[in-house]
Amino acid sequence: MTTHDVAIVGGGCVGLSVAKHLAERTDLDVAVLEKEYHLAEHQSGRNSGVLHPGFNYPPESEKARFATEGTRRMKEYCAEHDIPCEELGVLVVATDDSEEARLGELAEQAEANGVEYEMLDSQEEIQEYEPHAVGQAALRAPEAASVDSQQYVYTLGREVQRKGVTLYLGHEVTGVRETGDGYRLATSNSDIDADVLVNAAGLHADTLAHQVGVGEEYQVVPFRGEYYEVTPDRAHLCQSMIYPTPDPDLPFLGVHYTRRSDGKVIVGPNAVLAFGREAYENTDFDLADLKETLTYDGFWKLIADPMMIRVAWDELNKSYRKEKFAEASQKLVPEVRERDLNKSYAGIRAQLLSEDGELVKDPLFVETDDAVHILNAVSPGFTSSLPFGDHIASLVEEKL
Ligand SMILES: Cc1cc2nc3c(=O)[nH]c(=O)nc-3n(C[C@H](O)[C@H](O)[C@H](O)COP(=O)(O)OP(=O)(O)OC[C@H]3O[C@@H](n4cnc5c(N)ncnc54)[C@H](O)[C@@H]3O)c2cc1C
Known part of the structure; x- marks a missing residue:
């Protein structure tokens, strides 16, 4: 039986960020268990790759804090590790009066969260940045950036291994059981014991949490x-990132244009x-x-x-x-x-x-004496991954 101090289930940007921060700050024996044979197969490698600088989130919310700090830290990380990252800025475009009023609210949030922005009040001003976009007003946030999300995850994976974390690929956790002094994880390969569990299994996090009676109401x-x-011959239609004004009732940002770091x-x-x-x-x-x-x-x-x-x-x-x-x-x-x-x-x-039918819009994790279950690493989870993983790592340190 292999035993580790900490077992992190899920090698996405969140699980790997927790591992990175534990490896940097402690001598703990940390393992990451990932069911796929390659990293970045799910959310962390299949997203828009946009760093959202924080104007979309209410002041003092966790989302705002993690997104603003995450944008800054991710840019530094990309520069340090040669990960493609283009600071192109984003235009959030309003096409009618009600959307324009909502842009005003976003501007207030940007102000309160310390996010750089400028308001564009006419079609002409919008077209100075995006000659093919239409709208009656827009908020421009120049700090938004486009990152190669897969390269970021691979880099984190290499970094944690260099720092002594054991990365088990092709290890699907099929059962989680409490042993009295920790957890036994049954996997598609060998079983693994750990004193502390971090459940960062993304699309399957609820299934694992339910096995130990956590988060059953979700x-x-x-x-x-x-x-x-x-198509490449029409890619000039978007120079940076063009978003619709978000609908506050919905957790998703709506169909948008992203110029990726590879120019597509x-x-x-x-x-x-x-x-x-x-x-x-x-x-x-x-x-x-x-x-x-x-x-x-x-x-x-x-x-x-x-x-x-x-x-x-x-x-x-x-x-x-x-x-x-x-x-x-x-x-x-x-x-x-x-x-x-x-x-x-x-x-x-x-x-x-x-179970009340509410789409949970904020990050949600449940702590027990010897586990942290990350049930909702919701967007902008990619942007937030460094400070969020850092925060979860400090909760784990307190348990050991
Ligand atoms: C379409 C889309 C667009 C998005 N756009 C953006 C964006 O532009 N900017 C932004 O900030 N955020 C964006 N997000 C959100 C962001 O991608 C996620 O918040 C983030 O990737 C979540 O990371 P994670 O590590 O929790 O999940 P994942 O990347 O899904 O990682 C979970 C890992 O756990 C593994 N796993 C699952 N079950 C098991 C098991 N039983 N045993 C072992 N391993 C297991 C999986 O294989 C997976 O690798 C977007 C998301 C999507 C889907």
């Missing part, structure tokens, strides 16, 4: 986000209920996962809200009908045509849903 509901790539322009993601936690194609489904979603009270409470039905129908249409996706993209950049968009990758968000 369930992860998978929401797929699909991307299209703008992607559009997306939508947010459609996935028929499986890893159902990356809209033809994929997993019967067990689907049954879990459909037998969860919280899911039926969520979709009892007529607004949610309307949103779900729109998003489903964008998934199965390319012309609907193109229509949503034209709201920000009318010149884009359906033929300019090529299907690209998809990511699946591990969105936590409470």
